Amino acid sequence: NPSETDLTEIEQARANGPIEVDVLLPGQTEASQKGELTFIDNSVDRSTGTITARATIGNGKFTLLPGQYVRVRLHVREQADALMVPQTALGSSQLGKYLYVVGKGNTVDQRLVSLGPTSGDQVAILSGVAEGDQVITGNLQKIGPGAPVSPIPEKPAT
Structure with missing residues (x-):
């Protein structure tokens, strides 16, 4: 779940078009799946400071399982010469x-x-x-x- 402090940047990126996401399975440093951010909730979880978000990801090889823990990386912006x-x-x-x-x-x-x-x-x-x-x-x-x-x-x- 993205944090409350990231929300403004995510919303600005969404205004410019779809946001690509990478899915990283446990132990991976490179994405095994790609998808698109499709939903961001309009309320902040007060106990964690996070916002619920959802992405649509193709799972043609059935590598993602229901309830499985994964890391998701949002492509919000690129930073040249970082x-x-x-x-x-x-x-x-x-x-x-x-x-x-x-x-x-x-x-x-x-x-x-x-x-x-x-x-x-x-x-x-x-x-x-x-x-x-x-x-x-x-x-x-x-x-x-x-x-x-x-x-x-x-x-x-x-």
Whole structure:
């Protein structure tokens, strides 16, 4: 179910035409089915802050089962030249989502970030880090702000 804060953006996208949806089965990072958003309720669930939505999805191969849990990704907007990071690099606190980056003197800095759209296992970062910042993507449970780190340069693709 989309959150209350996403409703305005979803409604604006619906005004421009149908919204495509991707269905991801448990354990998948890429869509196994595609469909179209067909309904959004006009009331917010006060206990969860979410809105009921429905999509119509072809199930010709019968891979979707009644009552099955799936993730659904809405194609609300595209963001050209987005700064993307792996979703696994994100941390969460009472203040919001954050990333660890390599700071001055090779120590860990924690940066609160604003998230944008996702693509597969990547998420767009709208604010909080900039192009060129070294985002820490591994061993997050072993570090914290101020901890010393030894950055390992990313290997070029072959």
